[in-house]
Amino acid sequence: MAVDIRGKVAIVGIGHTRHGEWPGSSPELLSVLAIKEALKDAGIDRNGVDGLITCKSVQGTNKDIEVGPLLGFNPGYAQTLDYGTCNFSLHLAVQAIVTGLAETIVLCYGANARTMRFPFGAASPTLAGASGLMHIGGPAAMALQRHKALYGTTDEEFGWIAVGSREWAQRNPVALFREPMTMAQYLAEPYMIEPLRRQDVTMLSDGGVALVVTSAERAADFPTKPVYVLGMAEQSQIRGEHDPGFLDRAWMSSASERIWDQTGMKPADIDLLYIQDPTAVWILQMIERYGFAPVGEGGRWLAEGHSRPGGSLPINTHGGQLCESYMWGWMHLVEAVRQLRGEAGPERQVNEAEIAMYCSTQAWLKGGASIIATHKG
Amino acid sequence: MSEKTYAKPVPNLDDPEMGPFWKAAHAKRLVAQQCASCGSWIFPALPICPSCLEQALEWRDVTPAGTVHSFAVYHRAFHPAYKEDLPYAVAIVETPEGVRYTGRVTEPRDGLAVGAKVRTVFFEATDEFTLPMWELVEG
Numbered sequence: 001m002a003v004d005i006r007g008k009v010a011i012v013g014i015g016h017t018r019h020g021e022w023p024g025s026s027p028e029l030l031s032v033l034a035i036k037e038a039l040k041d042a043g044i045d046r047n048g049v050d051g052l053i054t055c056k057s058v059q060g061t062n063k064d065i066e067v068g069p070l071l072g073f074n075p076g077y078a079q080t081l082d083y084g085t086c087n088f089s090l091h092l093a094v095q096a097i098v099t100g101l102a103e104t105i106v107l108c109y110g111a112n113a114r115t116m117r118f119p120f121g122a123a124s125p126t127l128a129g130a131s132g133l134m135h136i137g138g139p140a141a142m143a144l145q146r147h148k149a150l151y152g153t154t155d156e157e158f159g160w161i162a163v164g165s166r167e168w169a170q171r172n173p174v175a176l177f178r179e180p181m182t183m184a185q186y187l188a189e190p191y192m193i194e195p196l197r198r199q200d201v202t203m204l205s206d207g208g209v210a211l212v213v214t215s216a217e218r219a220a221d222f223p224t225k226p227v228y229v230l231g232m233a234e235q236s237q238i239r240g241e242h243d244p245g246f247l248d249r250a251w252m253s254s255a256s257e258r259i260w261d262q263t264g265m266k267p268a269d270i271d272l273l274y275i276q277d278p279t280a281v282w283i284l285q286m287i288e289r290y291g292f293a294p295v296g297e298g299g300r301w302l303a304e305g306h307s308r309p310g311g312s313l314p315i316n317t318h319g320g321q322l323c324e325s326y327m328w329g330w331m332h333l334v335e336a337v338r339q340l341r342g343e344a345g346p347e348r349q350v351n352e353a354e355i356a357m358y359c360s361t362q363a364w365l366k367g368g369a370s371i372i373a374t375h376k377g
Numbered sequence: 378m379s380e381k382t383y384a385k386p387v388p389n390l391d392d393p394e395m396g397p398f399w400k401a402a403h404a405k406r407l408v409a410q411q412c413a414s415c416g417s418w419i420f421p422a423l424p425i426c427p428s429c430l431e432q433a434l435e436w437r438d439v440t441p442a443g444t445v446h447s448f449a450v451y452h453r454a455f456h457p458a459y460k461e462d463l464p465y466a467v468a469i470v471e472t473p474e475g476v477r478y479t480g481r482v483t484e485p486r487d488g489l490a491v492g493a494k495v496r497t498v499f500f501e502a503t504d505e506f507t508l509p510m511w512e513l514v515e516g
Binding site: 121122123124125126127128129130131132133134135137138139141142143145146149150190191192193194195196239241242244247 | 385386388389395419446449450451452453456459465467469477478479480481490491492508
């Protein structure tokens, strides 16, 4: 029997460093700088926190025991997730808070993979690496190729993800890629890993992000407008490439069914959608698997303009990882909270947004979703 | 054999799990593990059958032909040694046994598509290292 977690936990603080390059700054330092900002936003100091959940960086560091010495305190509860994407980190925080392990938890991520020239996409000495399959864009391109073959999805339909993300990023002063890009310009760009273009793939960046999460009872004590967690679900595919359907990631539908069942909500109830996007393929797959468009119809749905500014279901209103910054999905929740608080600024604030959903994956291995709102559901 | 140095990644040919695959490839045979207990095919190699959890795995010959599950065409080299090959195609190929291999698709590759028929060719990268690749089958 599932425990009803609806409205029991709230996000009350958000913080992040600037995006781009932080030469000489470690993932742990960037985490702590982000935590300072999040605590300031939440109007508390370290004494008001009794939990820490860190997310390992893309580089493999940033464990709680590595952040602890810099952060200068010993919370009652400390934990590290290998791949938080902020979704799994938030889920763990909800579990810790509803079970009483902790009451107010700070979650963090930090990376300096850009300036330390982390070998993202390097060839591994395996059959795949020896065959020239490298970089996450390789299998992502294969997944898109299958989508095109099975459902007739076109470059232009798929291109609305990159073009729409750029349109949103133009409204976000801290996004790294803000130059205007029309569909004609997108289509004129060369392929990088066909059928993917450079604009369909994220670029490594440095920075830190943090959230402060607390119980609904405590949320009223904070100066910020609380954003409540209404639902969460996960599904793994930890068999990886040994699962024959690993490229198509149909298993995400299990997390989808669970989150809709658990909340009693449906896709039409969502005002804002956030999807972690190391490549644009993730967005195409998740809008289908979470039920925003029928499987195979994602391209057509995108071409109708739903996800773009002024559309019926804005997606990644900060520009996502394609345009804002590669922060392993963490900035997606920061932006969702900003929008729900009504603090996204005049250019990109979506009016009357009350409910947001965030979907993310650990590549081919794991996925999850959260629904958050301005009310307790 | 060319005097030119082979600069692309070379797997550990003596790897405890995958070594038999590379040894077979050197002898121009395509193989995968099959569980003697439940008959499941397994690739890449594992130390136990994930279907029945028995350690009864044997390396057996696989049909050196199959269909393209999907493919990608690289227009950028993420490793300097691949620059000379651009653009090149990599596919996941499924054999009639249901075994899936990642591999280069050789030129010419007109007609390469999801579902296209291919067969194995063995590329002698070095004196010790042979890499299975795939060529399109007419029709």
